[in-house]
Amino acid sequence: MSAPVTVVLLLPEVLGTYGDAGNAEVLATRLRWRGIEGRVLTVGWTDAVPSGGDVYVLGGGEDAAQVLACDRLRDSIGLRRALDRGAPTLAVCAGLQILGTAFTIADGTRVPGVGVLDVETRPGGGPRRIGDVVADPLVDGLDVPLEGFENHGGITELGPDAAPLARVREVGRGPGGAGNGTGDRLEGAVSDRGRGTVVGTYLHGPVLARNPALADLLLTKAVGELPPLELPEGMPAATAARLRGTGDDLGVRTGARRRAGA
Amino acid sequence: MSRRPARLPLRARAAVALARLVGGLARSAGRHGAVIGGRVATMLDRRVLARLAAGRTVVLVTGTNGKTTTTSMIARVLGGAGRELATNHLGANMPDGITTALLDTFSAVDAGPSPVAVMEVDESYLGEVAAATDPRVIVLLNFSRDQLDRVGEVRTVARRVGDAVEAQPGARVVAFADDVLCAGAGLRAAAPLWVSSPTRWTGDAGVCPHCDGAVTHTGTRWACSSCGLARPDGDWTLVEDDGGVATVHGPDGDATSLDLQLPGHANRLNAVFALAVGAELGVTPAVAAARLRGLEQVGGRYRTVTRPGGTTRLLLAKNPAGWAQVLDLLDEGPPRPVVVAVNSREADGRDVSWLWDVPFERLERHPLVAAGERAADVSVRLAYAGVGHRMADDAVAATRDTVGEVDLVGNYTAFHDAARALT
Numbered sequence: 267m268s269a270p271v272t273v274v275l276l277l278p279e280v281l282g283t284y285g286d287a288g289n290a291e292v293l294a295t296r297l298r299w300r301g302i303e304g305r306v307l308t309v310g311w312t313d314a315v316p317s318g319g320d321v322y323v324l325g326g327g328e329d330a331a332q333v334l335a336c337d338r339l340r341d342s343i344g345l346r347r348a349l350d351r352g353a354p355t356l357a358v359c360a361g362l363q364i365l366g367t368a369f370t371i372a373d374g375t376r377v378p379g380v381g382v383l384d385v386e387t388r389p390g391g392g393p394r395r396i397g398d399v400v401a402d403p404l405v406d407g408l409d410v411p412l413e414g415f416e417n418h419g420g421i422t423e424l425g426p427d428a429a430p431l432a433r434v435r436e437v438g439r440g441p442g443g444a445g446n447g448t449g450d451r452l453e454g455a456v457s458d459r460g461r462g463t464v465v466g467t468y469l470h471g472p473v474l475a476r477n478p479a480l481a482d483l484l485l486t487k488a489v490g491e492l493p494p495l496e497l498p499e500g501m502p503a504a505t506a507a508r509l510r511g512t513g514d515d516l517g518v519r520t521g522a523r524r525r526a527g528a
Numbered sequence: 529m530s531r532r533p534a535r536l537p538l539r540a541r542a543a544v545a546l547a548r549l550v551g552g553l554a555r556s557a558g559r560h561g562a563v564i565g566g567r568v569a570t571m572l573d574r575r576v577l578a579r580l581a582a583g584r585t586v587v588l589v590t591g592t593n594g595k596t597t598t599t600s601m602i603a604r605v606l607g608g609a610g611r612e613l614a615t616n617h618l619g620a621n622m623p624d625g626i627t628t629a630l631l632d633t634f635s636a637v638d639a640g641p642s643p644v645a646v647m648e649v650d651e652s653y654l655g656e657v658a659a660a661t662d663p664r665v666i667v668l669l670n671f672s673r674d675q676l677d678r679v680g681e682v683r684t685v686a687r688r689v690g691d692a693v694e695a696q697p698g699a700r701v702v703a704f705a706d707d708v709l710c711a712g713a714g715l716r717a718a719a720p721l722w723v724s725s726p727t728r729w730t731g732d733a734g735v736c737p738h739c740d741g742a743v744t745h746t747g748t749r750w751a752c753s754s755c756g757l758a759r760p761d762g763d764w765t766l767v768e769d770d771g772g773v774a775t776v777h778g779p780d781g782d783a784t785s786l787d788l789q790l791p792g793h794a795n796r797l798n799a800v801f802a803l804a805v806g807a808e809l810g811v812t813p814a815v816a817a818a819r820l821r822g823l824e825q826v827g828g829r830y831r832t833v834t835r836p837g838g839t840t841r842l843l844l845a846k847n848p849a850g851w852a853q854v855l856d857l858l859d860e861g862p863p864r865p866v867v868v869a870v871n872s873r874e875a876d877g878r879d880v881s882w883l884w885d886v887p888f889e890r891l892e893r894h895p896l897v898a899a900g901e902r903a904a905d906v907s908v909r910l911a912y913a914g915v916g917h918r919m920a921d922d923a924v925a926a927t928r929d930t931v932g933e934v935d936l937v938g939n940y941t942a943f944h945d946a947a948r949a950l951t
């Protein structure tokens with residue numbers, strides 16, 4: 267019997283502000299629903315980052331927490347080795363900024379990042395970008411719109427070695443969003459001009475709970491072709507369809523419309 | 529407790545009279561009665577809140593969870609034998625609501641106000657309200673993530689609360705020692721009194737409020753690994769044994785047993801704050817505890833409604849820390865059916881990501897219904913948690929479909945919609 271597939275959740279005490287730890291739970295559970303043994307390995311503040319994980323997950327965090335987490339992860343040999351061998355990685359919000367080349371915090375200090383994504387983040391000034399997002403994917407292997415909730419102040423510019431994850435829809439006919447804040451409606455970033463395995467996004471939700479196709483894309487990068495989902499009995503039919511990626515989307519369009527109509 | 533309220537200057541008296549008139553009209557029309565009087569009075573006299581508070585013994589209560597219940601408990605302890613006391617029992621906790629609550633205790637403009645005011649204050653407004661009201665006591669309950677899309681970073685909120693505390697050297701601060709951010713704010717006071725009891729929610733406790741270093745937790749203690757900031761020792765400590773007996777140990781070495789009708793650990797902890805504030809203002813813990821025994825519900829929370837075929841108990845949980853308290857409470861009882869109702873309107877916060885910080889796995893033994901406007905999100909969350917459930921459009925209808933005793937747990941608007949529909 268092979269070893270369980272390990273989803274490494276990095277520093278949830280400081281990078282877990284928006285329920286993003288749920289992304290790790292989604293990945294491990296979707297493996298189990300396919301008969302593949304999956305587990306979440308939580309790396310706490312005083313733990314070493316293992317180099318042999320199968321998928322790595324970083325969440326969002328507040329400003330001070332982000333600097334603290336970045337200092338910790340930049341010096342981690344385990345994380346460096348995992349990223350060097352191309353381990354699939356999901357980084358949300360503060361996580362995305364940390365994996366970039368650098369970010370500048372409110373007081374003007376420029377903090378060097380882990381540098382695995384060719385992006386740099388500067389303060390946006392003005393109001394934070396907060397609200398529901400619908401975005402059309404721009405990477406191979408994703409063909410349904412992504413949805414989530416963005417809440418960030420920084421503006422993230424992509425360098426030549428990064429590619430955008432998606433393009434947010436124009437606000438007006440339903441939710442759109444600000445994305446990376448650069449004015450071109452680009453959302454998130456993918457490493458190595460889109461061929462790489464590191465995916466960064468500003469979408470919360472958690473993003474993988476609301477976008478099963480993105481979860482399965484990361485799992486495919488980790489373990490290869492996936493067997494079909496075998497969901498537990500007795501689940502509401504609409505929920506089972508959502509988990510298979512064949513049902514309605516979640517809150518953004520259904521919930522928001524219903525609310526607006528109420 | 530016996531400072532004599534000052535008479536109001538003419539302009540303020542005019543503002544008060546008109547505001548009372550408008551507030552009364554608005555209330556009889558059923559609209560915004562809890563804030564409109566204060567808004568009108570403030571328009572007429574910017575300093576009306578300060579004037580209304582002048583001469584009173586003011587207690588301000590702030591924090592993320594438990595404000596309304598703790599305010600109600602303190603009011604009961606200090607109000608005692610029917611003495612008139614001003615409090616914002618409708619939960620309107622921003623400056624207009626607090627002004628309205630103070631206005632309401634003027635039986636006539638010249639009769640003078642009640643001598644004691646106990647007010648819950650929204651975390652973001654503590655500085656403004658404290659500057660106007662010169663509080664005798666400030667209570668800091670806890671700080672955790674709540675409506676991040678509206679309120680902003682919890683660390684920023686806690687830091688501003690600390691600023692407000694530091695600006696009020698005349699106030700006695702009563703703060704929760706086990707909560708890292710709360711202790712950070714309380715330590716800005718000269719001589720805070722500490723309430724302590726092991727807490728389970730440590731989700732916002734990873735970064736030091738003083739130096740931004742990493743905070744580590746060992747058992748029930750916490751300490752910053754960089755600057756050495758650590759959990760203060762409790763002056764007022766809650767001890768609960770397995771048999772459900774709760775005892776409060778005070779700074780004088782006395783022990784008072786709690787016998788509350790309100791359920792759960794969180795309410796026992798709220799009661800410790802009420803005992804501490806009572807003692808600070810001359811009510812002995814034994815008398816305070818006796819007064820708390822009569823409290824059955826707070827603004828509909830914990831209320832049990834009888835319906836055909838059974839009863840529905842109403843519970844409010846609007847963020848992960850609030851849910852942690854409700855889960856503790858549900859663990860104490862039999863596995864009754866639970867309806868989880870979640871909305872995401874403005875007052876709730878639009879983002880429901882917080883559902884993933886709630887360990888819904890703990891509800892495994894309860895029959896569950898996912899409901900509310902975000903029932904689909906709740907259902908997906910419960911599916912990944914591996915707990916069986918069904919989905920319902922209408923939370924109240926779901927309770928009616930269930931025979932026996934049901935708990936309905938709603939976030940802000942879901943709770944209030946259900947409370948209204950059930951009465």
Ligand SMILES: [Zn+2]
Pocket residue numbers: 736737738739740741752753754755756757
């Ligand atoms: Zn420190």
